[in-house]
Amino acid sequence: MNIAQLFEQIQQKKSFLCIGLDPVMDKLPKHLLKYEDPVFEFNKQIIDATHDLCVAYKPNTAFYESRGVKGWNTLVKTWQHFPEHIFTIADAKRGDIGNTSAMYAEAFFNCESSDMSFDSITVAPYMGKDSVSPFLNHPDKWVILLALTSNQGSEDFQVKQLEDKKLYEQVILSSQQWADVNQLMYVVGATKADEFKHIRSLAPDHFLLVPGVGAQGGSLSAVCEYGLNKHCGLLVNSARNIIYASNGEDFAEKAHAAALELQQEMEQILKAANLI
Numbered sequence: 001m002n003i004a005q006l007f008e009q010i011q012q013k014k015s016f017l018c019i020g021l022d023p024v025m026d027k028l029p030k031h032l033l034k035y036e037d038p039v040f041e042f043n044k045q046i047i048d049a050t051h052d053l054c055v056a057y058k059p060n061t062a063f064y065e066s067r068g069v070k071g072w073n074t075l076v077k078t079w080q081h082f083p084e085h086i087f088t089i090a091d092a093k094r095g096d097i098g099n100t101s102a103m104y105a106e107a108f109f110n111c112e113s114s115d116m117s118f119d120s121i122t123v124a125p126y127m128g129k130d131s132v133s134p135f136l137n138h139p140d141k142w143v144i145l146l147a148l149t150s151n152q153g154s155e156d157f158q159v160k161q162l163e164d165k166k167l168y169e170q171v172i173l174s175s176q177q178w179a180d181v182n183q184l185m186y187v188v189g190a191t192k193a194d195e196f197k198h199i200r201s202l203a204p205d206h207f208l209l210v211p212g213v214g215a216q217g218g219s220l221s222a223v224c225e226y227g228l229n230k231h232c233g234l235l236v237n238s239a240r241n242i243i244y245a246s247n248g249e250d251f252a253e254k255a256h257a258a259a260l261e262l263q264q265e266m267e268q269i270l271k272a273a274n275l276i
């Protein structure tokens with residue numbers, strides 16, 4: 001999926017919502033425990049109840065890898081259940097020396113060897129260009145590079161000054177030489193709303209993946225004030241606020257309601273910006 005196709009999906013659905021699928025066994029509704037794979041059943045019902053309201057799903061692989069082989073199988077089944085036009089993000093935060101990154105890319109992008117073929121993967125930029133390039137060698141796939149993350153620890157390194165720039169600014173500027181806007185996005189936390197105006201001056205045309213709305217306290221309207229661009233340019237992620245809207249038998253219905261609330265707010269924002 002290229003940038004034009006992603007924008008088309010956003011316009012059709014009047015939504016730039018990405019739903020994070022980060023399921024924890026202990027938090028699942030009890031009635032699902034009778035299923036052979038309760039986590040898959042949970043994801044399946046969440047996807048069925050919300051796919052008309054979002055343009056992307058982002059399973060964070062930690063929530064699957066932590067359960068070993070069973071968890072990996074759940075991830076594969078979940079990927080296989082995604083509807084065709086949904087943009088899929090493997091939130092794996094990978095990045096290593098070139099030949100190792102190539103194997104990570106194989107694991108998440110190549111259907112034949114891994115039974116999954118995500119549209120994109122989150123990548124940590126710390127090891128530099130040759131650690132990111134193997135993901136970009138898959139021409140129809142996206143790299144979503146960590147720029148300014150939502151957590152407190154983002155202050156430890158990302159905002160440190162290097163000569164005339166902060167580290168995260170250098171990440172955004174240097175990486176633009178590695179791929180174009182059809183293959184590269186940046187993660188910017190919703191908790192960093194004050195930085196969006198400046199980040200848009202560094203990367204006016206790129207999509208930004210924005211986690212941190214809801215459970216981490218970020219505000220959708222504050223992000224959109226300066227974050228939108230001519231292709232919308234934002235995928236705003238929410239996980240816990242949607243998937244755990246209820247832990248009863250009505251969990252999927254309540255997830256739908258929580259996603260609808262965000263989608264309706266997004267529709268108003270897109271209309272006000274003349275993007276739909």
Ligand SMILES: O=C(O)c1cc(=O)[nH]c(=O)n1[C@@H]1O[C@H](COP(=O)(O)O)[C@@H](O)[C@H]1O
Binds near residue numbers: 020149188213
């Ligand atoms: O790359 C990410 O998705 C990510 C980057 C970041 O800066 N902050 C952040 O919270 N995330 C992820 O986004 C999701 C946030 O989930 P909620 O806080 O439950 O909405 C988790 O999967 C995090 O790992």
